[in-house]
Structures are given as C-alpha cells and as structure tokens.
Amino acid sequence: MSEQITAAMIVIGDEILSGRTKDLNIGHLAEIMTAIGIDLKEVRIVSDDESAIVDAVNALRGAYTYVFTTGGIGPTHDDITAEAVSRAFGLPCPYDERAYATLEAYYAKRGIEFTEARKRMARMPQGAEHIDNPISLAPGFRIENVHVMAGVPAIFQAMLDNVVPTLKTGAKLLSDNVHCPHGEGVIGDRLAAIQKEHPDTIIGSYPKYRDGSFWTELVIRARDAEKLSAAKEAIETMVTELAGAKGP
Amino acid sequence: MSEQITAAMIVIGDEILSGRTKDLNIGHLAEIMTAIGIDLKEVRIVSDDESAIVDAVNALRGAYTYVFTTGGIGPTHDDITAEAVSRAFGLPCPYDERAYATLEAYYAKRGIEFTEARKRMARMPQGAEHIDNPISLAPGFRIENVHVMAGVPAIFQAMLDNVVPTLKTGAKLLSDNVHCPHGEGVIGDRLAAIQKEHPDTIIGSYPKYRDGSFWTELVIRARDAEKLSAAKEAIETMVTELAGAKGP
Numbered sequence: 001m002s003e004q005i006t007a008a009m010i011v012i013g014d015e016i017l018s019g020r021t022k023d024l025n026i027g028h029l030a031e032i033m034t035a036i037g038i039d040l041k042e043v044r045i046v047s048d049d050e051s052a053i054v055d056a057v058n059a060l061r062g063a064y065t066y067v068f069t070t071g072g073i074g075p076t077h078d079d080i081t082a083e084a085v086s087r088a089f090g091l092p093c094p095y096d097e098r099a100y101a102t103l104e105a106y107y108a109k110r111g112i113e114f115t116e117a118r119k120r121m122a123r124m125p126q127g128a129e130h131i132d133n134p135i136s137l138a139p140g141f142r143i144e145n146v147h148v149m150a151g152v153p154a155i156f157q158a159m160l161d162n163v164v165p166t167l168k169t170g171a172k173l174l175s176d177n178v179h180c181p182h183g184e185g186v187i188g189d190r191l192a193a194i195q196k197e198h199p200d201t202i203i204g205s206y207p208k209y210r211d212g213s214f215w216t217e218l219v220i221r222a223r224d225a226e227k228l229s230a231a232k233e234a235i236e237t238m239v240t241e242l243a244g245a246k247g248p
Numbered sequence: 249m250s251e252q253i254t255a256a257m258i259v260i261g262d263e264i265l266s267g268r269t270k271d272l273n274i275g276h277l278a279e280i281m282t283a284i285g286i287d288l289k290e291v292r293i294v295s296d297d298e299s300a301i302v303d304a305v306n307a308l309r310g311a312y313t314y315v316f317t318t319g320g321i322g323p324t325h326d327d328i329t330a331e332a333v334s335r336a337f338g339l340p341c342p343y344d345e346r347a348y349a350t351l352e353a354y355y356a357k358r359g360i361e362f363t364e365a366r367k368r369m370a371r372m373p374q375g376a377e378h379i380d381n382p383i384s385l386a387p388g389f390r391i392e393n394v395h396v397m398a399g400v401p402a403i404f405q406a407m408l409d410n411v412v413p414t415l416k417t418g419a420k421l422l423s424d425n426v427h428c429p430h431g432e433g434v435i436g437d438r439l440a441a442i443q444k445e446h447p448d449t450i451i452g453s454y455p456k457y458r459d460g461s462f463w464t465e466l467v468i469r470a471r472d473a474e475k476l477s478a479a480k481e482a483i484e485t486m487v488t489e490l491a492g493a494k495g496p
Contacts, residue, residue: 015454017288018423019278020467026293030267040265042300043293045274048452052290074432076453077440117436135457152457175266184322188365192325204296205324206263209383209400219268245360 005170008060011045012071037172053084071151075117086125175221183214186245198231253418256308259293260319272401285420301332319399323365334373343370423469431462434493446479
C-alpha cells in the first residue's frame, strides 16, 4: 500500500467567524485534495489573532503531510498571517527581496504609491518560496510543509493551481455513490454489516431531509477498484431488498 | 465592561472534508452567535474518527464558554459523536431512558421496526440534557457546556433555535459597514491609523475582487454605539478623501 498523504487547512479571518463572509475555500480545497488523492483530515477556522494562528500552524504542521492556509496576507493591519507563520517557525519575517522588487515595479509602472501597507505584502518568513499570484501579483509562500495563500477565492484558487503540481500525491482514492431512497434508520444495521464485510472500503452515509421526506446518499471510497465495486454491489442489493421500508 | 461570552464549533464528518457535502452550518451558527452577542472564536472540522472528536472536544470545552457540535448523531455505524463526547467527559454512554421510550413509541406507532441502529440514536452521555428535535425526533444533547446537534441543516437549525434561549449572551456586538471602492493597498496605511485612534472598535477589512477590479468591504464592530459611529465617520472621511486613488 502506498504512503498516505494527509493535509490540514487553516482558514484565517474574523469575517468567517462572524458569519459576514461565507467561506468558499474549504469546499474547493477539499474537492481538489480528494481528486488528487490527498486526505484532508482537519480544518480549523481561527480569528485574526497572532497566537491563534501560531498555535494552529504548530499543532497541524507536525501532524499532517501538508498544511494550507487561506486569508490574512493582504496589506491591512489585520493581515498578520506572514508574521504569525514566521513566529510559528521561529523565523524572522523580512521583506522578501524579489517580492519587494516585483511589487515596487508593478506600482511604479502604474503610477501608484508603494505605501508601507503595500510593502507589507512583500514580507514572508526568511527562506520561504513564492507561490505565484497571477491575479493581483502579491505572492503567497511556502515554508517547509506550510502553504500560505490568499483568502479571496479567485486568488486562492489560482495560487492552489500553482501549488498542486508541487505536491506528492497519494494513491488516488476512488469513489462511487448510491442514491438510497431510505432514511438512515432503515439501512443502519445492514449498512454496518456491509462495512464490516468490506474493510478496505470507507462507506459514508449522508442523511438528507427535504420537504418532509428522508433519503440517504451513500458514498463508497476505496483505493482499489474491485473492492469498490464489490461494496457498491452489496449496497445496491440492500437498497433493492429494502424497497417499501418506511421511516427516517 | 460585561463578561465576554465565547464559543467554538466542531463540525464532524468525512463528507465535509472530502468536499462531497458543502457545509452550511458554520455560516448559520456564526450569524446567530453574532446576532446574540457571543464571539465565535474557532471552528474545527474533524473526520468521523473517535480520537479526533475527543481531542477537539477536550481542547475546546475548557477554552471557551460554549462548544457546539454538528454531525454524527444518526443511526449509522459512522455516527460516533455520542460515544466520542462521552469518552471526552469520561462518562458512560448508555441509552437515555426518555429518548429510548420516545423513539420506541414513535416507531411502534408507525409500524416501523425499532432496530439496533435506530436505538443508537437514544444514546448519550450519562446525565446529559436533551436538545429537542422537532423534525425527526431523535434528540441532540447538552453535557456541561457542550451542545451536540445534528448535521442535517434543517435539523441543526431547529435544534439551535431550542438552544439559544438557554445561553447567557454577552453584550451585543454592534456592527456597521462601509462600502469602499478602493482596494486594500489604497487604504491600508490610513485604515491602520484609524484602528489605532479607535481602540475600542474592531475594524475588519475584507478584500473583494470581481471582474478585474478590487474593492473592499469595511466592517466596524463595537459594543458602544458612539464609538462605533465615531470610527465609521473616520472611515467614511477616508473613503471620500481617497476618491480617484488607483490600484489593488
């Protein structure tokens, strides 16, 4: 069996915790990780607070193969991700020469003042590598296994596209699903038995409720295509045999 | 100044981490907490793994006034939240008599078998209080400061409606916002100065990017209405004075 590659995500920003902005990046990262065979194991949403960010980075970077952060790398006073990540690694957070020069040239060309606030976007932990930002130029960065990216979804997605080819990816997790017209109560016992009989698969049961009726989306995941089909077949048999069953 | 009431949320479920299901509960809880003056400080999304749930519950229940969990309380084998929360508190996880009787009667009345799987929904840590579920009956529960609720959004929202009146709520955080047609780079320096001049407010800057242009949503939060208006006025003056400025 190939090495399991794992990941965690840190979403940084008071605006998500206040409910003012709805996060769109978690779902996107999750889909991309699944597609390339990396197991996203944990997500933490933390506030724009240096200690909270440092603690999350240090808790997760040792526990998982990769850590991805979004948010807090813009030019305003509440953008403290670069300092916080530097502190987590015990590194200084100077202006990165290349980022500084790039931004300086960018603003000069447009006749825009290169203010102290804008200069902040050139800071990163000493020795970090850039993650290119094709949209607004100010780069994200990678330091060891931690990838620091923007919170604005369009920029985050563009940065992630640049990161993905640099990741070692696991054996891809295959998945298939079965629409089950029964509620979880109907299928619970038999589904548990099927999971037991198919130990190399992960069977997820996602209860749905709409307009007064219950149904279930069953998702089977496995690294092996034959084991996946065998489990799927067992589940489809179960669904057929339970036709007419009632209840949530 | 009144006591600050804080909260953390634990979202439990492999389906969120795989990207298959997009979470809708974080944004809802965040909005409700903000509305009633409780500061949501942290959210963790963890997989259907007992140790991961136990660790998150124990890390957060000591750090914040309240903890809210969603997911993993249905009848299938991957619904392990009740055991995990019991283990976090060092409590047994028996069938709760009243929940068991309620569910038994509910299924009997409908001529539906009360299977082992369905009985699982009656388990909770010894001594927990019910959180009523008006939609599908199986209750959530509260043990000390941890509130365990369903992951299906309609049920989660109904359960949360039952929990809110039981919470001590903080002084409500007032908020106001200013639409700023400039990117963060334009306003960063002056906004930092305004934040310094208005220490009893929290000024958040949320960069937006759409169709090639940058703008910023500025949100001011304060417990005091006068301080809020003073900061808002300073920001509006800044926005006006910067008219014509360019750049991201």
